[in-house]
């Protein structure tokens with residue numbers, strides 16, 4: 001009998017009050033890999049009350065920042081100690097390749113270490129007061145109770161981007177992983193407990209968005225909600241958060257242009273265009289799902305892409321030969337299938353993929369073939385909407401001005417890339433793209449030191465970097481009159 005993945009509230013591992021559970025499925029073969037407690041509004045309210053009481057008692061926020069940093073260093077070390085097990089769980093839960101999960105775990109330990117180091121680096125600022133006999137300074141304080149809501153595609157990586165800075169800044173937190181991928185977040189909560197973070201500071205609630213997540217967004221006891229997920233959910237959270245005007249940080253979707261000029265290193269650009277879109281079966285917020293190719297190299301480039309796409313090996317994430325695993329769920333695959341039909345109706349040309357693999361060994365997994373549409377135009381839904389699967393749309397362009405205008409013709413603004421050996425041109429284009437991240441002659445790098453987030457409807461706020469810590473702080477100006485005397489205004 002499989003043990004139940006429990007919630008962690010006020011330093012205790014508990015099952016949902018209702019005793020409800022959910023089966024956690026391996027997307028590669030649909031086998032049940034775990035049973036998780038399924039919390040609801042009541043469990044969430046309990047966790048929020050604990051986080052509120054713990055914050056208001058003040059001990060955690062008053063803990064010297066370097067002590068909080070030391071705890072984060074310890075968590076980083078424990079993650080490294082258990083990285084094999086964590087990577088195994090992430091692959092079981094998401095289907096991504098083991099090598100990718102292993103890379104995620106290295107990044108995650110680095111994120112904890114980065115914020116550990118940053119915890120005590122901003123002691124505030126002395127202001128040159130314009131008023132005689134006064135002292136003026138600005139200090140940073142934690143926001144308070146932070147609710148952290150997470151997606152399924154990078155379960156622990158996205159959790160680390162929020163948990164580490166929230167704790168470094170002295171907040172108390174309630175963490176909600178996606179209901180379908182809770183395993184690594186549960187395991188890291190165990191490590192947080194092992195590291196010695198005081199009870200009540202970190203609380204973990206498992207369960208669905210419509211109850212657990214919604215209760216967090218609605219609660220007047222929550223000061224800040226940090227959310228990563230889809231655009232529609234983000235809009236709902238923003239509206240619910242207005243109840244008590246809680247602060248919000250939203251990391252949402254993207255439809256990210258990958259721009260290839262004829263004067264780029266074309267073999268590298270072909271190779272990386274594949275990585276940009278098909279990595280993790282296209283289930284990446286910053287996936288380069290929208291390829292813009294300069295007219296004169298279009299046909300050559302497409303031919304090379306197709307040759308390479310034919311060779312992509314789908315399979316079990318634990319098999320070393322596998323290059324891409326399954327999609328996360330049947331719902332997600334249905335969504336991709338729907339968009340492929342839309343693309344055909346819109347007049348785009350399907351040149352490869354466009355269906356499920358025939359390989360019988362993949363029949364139990366949520367696999368979908370790497371797919372390419374050419375002859376796409378900016379007005380098509382398949383070009384404008386986030387499909388979040390292995391589907392590449394290709395457009396042509398013939399000038400710098402045209403491609404800038406095409407690439408910016410989107411509600412999203414998460415990321416984009418420019419390929420050219422003419423660095424001045426690449427920089428010119430990069431400077432005009434309305435996106436939170438622009439890569440030149442590369443695709444995908446992100447790291448703890450640089451901010452991550454979206455322009456336009458890709459989000460509000462930034463994670464990682466110094467800004468990622470500042471999101472979890474309030475600024476307070478403290479002004480002291482050093483020679484108080486009556487002002488005699490009201491005589």
Ligand SMILES: NC(=O)c1ccc[n+]([C@@H]2O[C@H](COP(=O)([O-])OP(=O)(O)OC[C@H]3O[C@@H](n4cnc5c(N)ncnc54)[C@H](O)[C@@H]3O)[C@@H](O)[C@H]2O)c1
Pocket residue numbers: 149150151152153154158176177178179207208209210212213214215217228229230231233234236237251252253254284285286386388414453454458459
């Ligand atoms: N910008 C980024 O850095 C980034 C990173 C990863 C994923 N994403 C985006 O995430 C999306 C995929 O993730 P997903 O399918 O898990 O997204 P989702 O919006 O369906 O769910 C995200 C989380 O929100 C919860 N949720 C659902 N309804 C809710 C509600 N009413 N109130 C509060 N919480 C609720 C879910 O349970 C889950 O934990 C994609 O759009 C992707 O682009 C963005």
Ligand SMILES: C[N+](C)(C)CC=O
Pocket residue numbers: 153154157283284285286446
């Ligand atoms: C932010 N990132 C790229 C790690 C995951 C997006 O889905």
